Amino acid sequence: MIELIDIEKTYPGKHGRIHVLRGVTATFPRGESIGILGQNGAGKSTLLRIMCGSEGASFGTVRRHVACSWPLGFSGSFSGSLTGAENLRFVCRIYGADIGEVTDFVAGFSELGPSINEPIKTYSSGMRSRLAFALSMAVRFQVYVIDEALASGDVAFQRKALKIFEERRAGSDVIMVSHSIQMIKQYCTRAGVLNGGKLTMYDTIDEANDHYMQAVS
Amino acid sequence: MSSDSQYPAAPAAAPPIQPTLVNNLTVMGRVIYALMIRESRTRYGKTDLGYLWAIIDPTMQLLVFWSLFVALGRVVPVPASMPVFLITGLLPYRFWQTCVSRGASAAPSNLPLLTYPQVKVIDVVLARVLLDIATFVIVSLIFVVGLRFLGNTPFTSWVRVPIVLATGVLGLVYLSVCSAIFSSSLARIWPIWPEIWSYISRPLYFTSGVFFTLQELPSGFRSIGQYIPAANMLEWIRTGAIPGFISTSYSAWYVIDFATVLLVIGMTIDWILRLIGHADEAH
Numbered sequence: 001m002i003e004l005i006d007i008e009k010t011y012p013g014k015h016g017r018i019h020v021l022r023g024v025t026a027t028f029p030r031g032e033s034i035g036i037l038g039q040n041g042a043g044k045s046t047l048l049r050i051m052c053g054s055e056g057a058s059f060g061t062v063r064r065h066v067a068c069s070w071p072l073g074f075s076g077s078f079s080g081s082l083t084g085a086e087n088l089r090f091v092c093r094i095y096g097a098d099i100g101e102v103t104d105f106v107a108g109f110s111e112l113g114p115s116i117n118e119p120i121k122t123y124s125s126g127m128r129s130r131l132a133f134a135l136s137m138a139v140r141f142q143v144y145v146i147d148e149a150l151a152s153g154d155v156a157f158q159r160k161a162l163k164i165f166e167e168r169r170a171g172s173d174v175i176m177v178s179h180s181i182q183m184i185k186q187y188c189t190r191a192g193v194l195n196g197g198k199l200t201m202y203d204t205i206d207e208a209n210d211h212y213m214q215a216v217s
Numbered sequence: 218m219s220s221d222s223q224y225p226a227a228p229a230a231a232p233p234i235q236p237t238l239v240n241n242l243t244v245m246g247r248v249i250y251a252l253m254i255r256e257s258r259t260r261y262g263k264t265d266l267g268y269l270w271a272i273i274d275p276t277m278q279l280l281v282f283w284s285l286f287v288a289l290g291r292v293v294p295v296p297a298s299m300p301v302f303l304i305t306g307l308l309p310y311r312f313w314q315t316c317v318s319r320g321a322s323a324a325p326s327n328l329p330l331l332t333y334p335q336v337k338v339i340d341v342v343l344a345r346v347l348l349d350i351a352t353f354v355i356v357s358l359i360f361v362v363g364l365r366f367l368g369n370t371p372f373t374s375w376v377r378v379p380i381v382l383a384t385g386v387l388g389l390v391y392l393s394v395c396s397a398i399f400s401s402s403l404a405r406i407w408p409i410w411p412e413i414w415s416y417i418s419r420p421l422y423f424t425s426g427v428f429f430t431l432q433e434l435p436s437g438f439r440s441i442g443q444y445i446p447a448a449n450m451l452e453w454i455r456t457g458a459i460p461g462f463i464s465t466s467y468s469a470w471y472v473i474d475f476a477t478v479l480l481v482i483g484m485t486i487d488w489i490l491r492l493i494g495h496a497d498e499a500h
Contacts, residue, residue, distance in 0.1 A: 009494065049332070052334065053334030054331070054332040054334060056491060057494045059493075068334075070333055071332070074332060076329035077329040077330050077332060077333065079259055081258075082255070082259065086255075090251050090252075090255050093248075093250060094247055094248050094333055094336060096247055
């Protein structure tokens with residue numbers, strides 16, 4: 001279960017502080033997959049990062065009683081001068097995962113082949129994102145966190161990515177932010193709308209979508 | 218999970234979710250270890266010279282100052298040879314100075330790693346400093362052994378009172394860790410700090426007793442020098458290291474107290490920043 005209690009988030013801006021979240025309170029119980037709708041700049045990514053612990057809230061409390069993933073497909077931590085294998089070993093070490101198993105899995109799934117031992121700066125962006133996605137799928141989490149896109153890459157890889165994600169989802173929940181109702185309908189059981197720094201949760205996805213459409217127009 | 222899957226199940230288990238002290242410390246140890254390996258690969262793996270640079274750089278500095286001293290006719294102010302006097306100043310000073318710089322750039326240059334919830338700024342600082350401690354120890358040993366065989370300097374010319382030398386080195390490590398933590402916190406709330414440090418560390422080099430001892434200064438200058446933590450530090454180490462040199466001009470407690478104040482300020486800033494969810498920014 002993830003609990004958010006009175007979450008406020010401000011960032012320093014050029015002209016005073018920017019208030020992104022203004023008192024978000026919500027509970028995300030185990031067994032439910034939650035989608036959060038919101039326009040660009042509504043603070044969806046910020047909310048997601050606070051939920052999974054990538055960032056702290058300015059005020060308020062986050063209680064996390066589940067093993068929560070980093071945003072799927074996150075590749076910002078990769079160091080260009082290190083090889084794909086070295087970068088994934090870093091993630092294995094901080095999660096206490098078995099380096100051999102993860103390397104085998106990632107090398108196979110990402111289809112990188114021998115390139116996994118080349119520095120990442122020589123990769124194409126497609127190779128980079130395949131590596132990042134495969135790595136996200138290599139650690140078993142109770143909650144998978146998705147920021148907009150599940151996986152990038154060519155159609156064949158996306159299909160493959162969707163398939164394995166379906167399998168991972170069997171015992172895990174999903175928390176995703178998106179401005180696409182289709183994605184949320186596909187993966188989530190409930191949805192909420194983030195608007196004006198506040199999160200409103202609805203019982204059904206259709207209800208959430210109606211309110212989202214009203215807010216957009 | 219479907220049994221007819223063509224993909225293996227996620228091989229790695231989920232991270233622990235109970236935030237007990239033991240779990241937290243285990244995770245912290247894991248993170249620091251991972252960061253050290255990563256840092257050593259990015260730091261020394263960049264050029265073909267790699268680790269060699271860590272020994273070439275201080276050697277060149279030693280040679281430059283050695284020839285300068287000989288040209289100027291400077292007499293070594295301690296009963297030791299020129300290289301022993303210079304190395305007992307150069308290496309500890311450079312180690313401390315490097316730690317402050319590493320601390321200053323710890324958060325901005327490792328920002329994306331903080332996305333993994335278990336990676337904290339303090340882990341990055343400690344990993345970097347640990348790597349510098351290892352480098353400092355190895356480089357020091359290389360100099361001691363190298364000068365034994367190339368310069369005919371016996372091992373005994375590096376140790377006067379072992380316990381004073383050992384506590385001096387521990388004091389240096391403590392000062393450096395605390396300075397790095399302070400420097401990291403300061404840079405996070407005052408982003409211009411790394412630039413300011415690079416300016417003040419240069420003159421500090423010449424006032425911290427790398428090239429002189431507090432003992433030999435006229436009393437006026439000496440009483441000023443006694444407020445410089447690095448100068449006290451070097452005097453402490455040399456008192457332990459150089460046979461026949463006993464300085465009464467330094468205070469070990471001054472170094473320890475100064476370091477502890479830096480540590481408390483640094484940790485307090487870090488704690489407050491964590492509390493308010495401070496978002497660090499890249500350079």
